[in-house]
Amino acid sequence: MVKKQKVVILGNEKQNKHDLDAIHKLQEGLGKVDQFPVYTPDLEWFEKMVLTEKQNSRKKFVKELSLFLMIALFILSGIIVSFYQMPVVFILIQLITPIFIGYYTLTRFNKKVKINE
Amino acid sequence: MDPLIKSAKEGDHLAFAMLFKENYPFLVKYLMKITMNPDIAEELAQETMAKCIQKMHLYNGQSKFSTWLISIATNAYIDQCRKQKRENKWKGQEEVYRKLKWQFESRNEEWNDALEALGKLPVDVRVPIVLKHYYGYSYDEIGTWMKISSGTVKSRVHNGILAVRRELKLGEETEGRHTRKRKTK
Numbered sequence: 021m022v023k024k025q026k027v028v029i030l031g032n033e034k035q036n037k038h039d040l041d042a043i044h045k046l047q048e049g050l051g052k053v054d055q056f057p058v059y060t061p062d063l064e065w066f067e068k069m070v071l072t073e074k075q076n077s078r079k080k081f082v083k084e085l086s087l088f089l090m091i092a093l094f095i096l097s098g099i100i101v102s103f104y105q106m107p108v109v110f111i112l113i114q115l116i117t118p119i120f121i122g123y124y125t126l127t128r129f130n131k132k133v134k135i136n137e
Numbered sequence: 138m139d140p141l142i143k144s145a146k147e148g149d150h151l152a153f154a155m156l157f158k159e160n161y162p163f164l165v166k167y168l169m170k171i172t173m174n175p176d177i178a179e180e181l182a183q184e185t186m187a188k189c190i191q192k193m194h195l196y197n198g199q200s201k202f203s204t205w206l207i208s209i210a211t212n213a214y215i216d217q218c219r220k221q222k223r224e225n226k227w228k229g230q231e232e233v234y235r236k237l238k239w240q241f242e243s244r245n246e247e248w249n250d251a252l253e254a255l256g257k258l259p260v261d262v263r264v265p266i267v268l269k270h271y272y273g274y275s276y277d278e279i280g281t282w283m284k285i286s287s288g289t290v291k292s293r294v295h296n297g298i299l300a301v302r303r304e305l306k307l308g309e310e311t312e313g314r315h316t317r318k319r320k321t322k
Binding site for chain 2: 038039041042043045046047049050052053054056058060061063067069070071073074077080089125
């Protein structure tokens with residue numbers, strides 16, 4: 021029993037040594053990549069990039085917000101009209117919406133789990 | 138918190154620019170190691186900086202700014218790979234390290250076989266190996282950035298190192314001996 025354990029430990033030590041050798045070789049190679057010169061643009065370029073990016077994200081925000089408000093207004097007016105003019109449609113919408121949301125969330129969740137697997 | 142970061146959080150453009158200029162070489166070199174392609178690395182560095190500007194309000198200063206940049210860059214690269222896979226634009230794994238190899242040759246630098254072995258690994262294995270064994274981040278940190286458990290990171294790193302060992306033919310003798318022993322039993 022003791023002898024068997026020794027064999028296992030020695031085997032593990034050897035495996036670990038080979039692992040360390042592989043890691044060392046990887047570190048050596050990656051270290052060489054670190055020595056490559058990288059062209060860094062000047063400060064002005066970075067400042068311009070920051071300004072452009074901020075402008076772009078502001079534009080995107082305004083665009084998304086207005087789209088959201090338009091859709092919300094459209095849905096809300098549809099619901100109000102159906103509530104006063106066609107109550108049956110209103111009840112149907114109230115029933116279908118939670119079912120659709122539940123189904124959509126479940127399928128999205130399953131898809132995410134599959135991707136992570 | 139670093140005064141430069143504080144100013145950047147308050148919306149100072151110059152502070153942002155100075156921060157990026159300071160961290161740019163580090164960021165590009167990290168991306169070069171995981172993408173193994175200098176062109177993609179520069180492209181992703183710009184994407185990372187753009188995301189950083191949008192998410193600056195989320196940076197709490199608990200980790201170094203460079204560490205935060207690495208976490209954003211890692212996600213940007215993984216997202217890009219997923220997108221390419223979805224659009225069926227995925228090029229074979231063999232092509233991944235070709236540009237880096239060419240750059241080694243153009244600098245009269247000897248190509249490292251371990252890098253070739255690393256380039257043959259899938260992205261979700263290559264990235265944690267670089268983060269763990271070159272940058273020294275913990276399994277927990279890597280797991281949080283890659284949105285997987287630390288156990289998964291550990292097993293990916295372990296299997297990745299085994300694959301690199303196989304590619305470098307390290308420890309084949311002992312493995313051969315073990316299998317020979319098993320055969321006789």
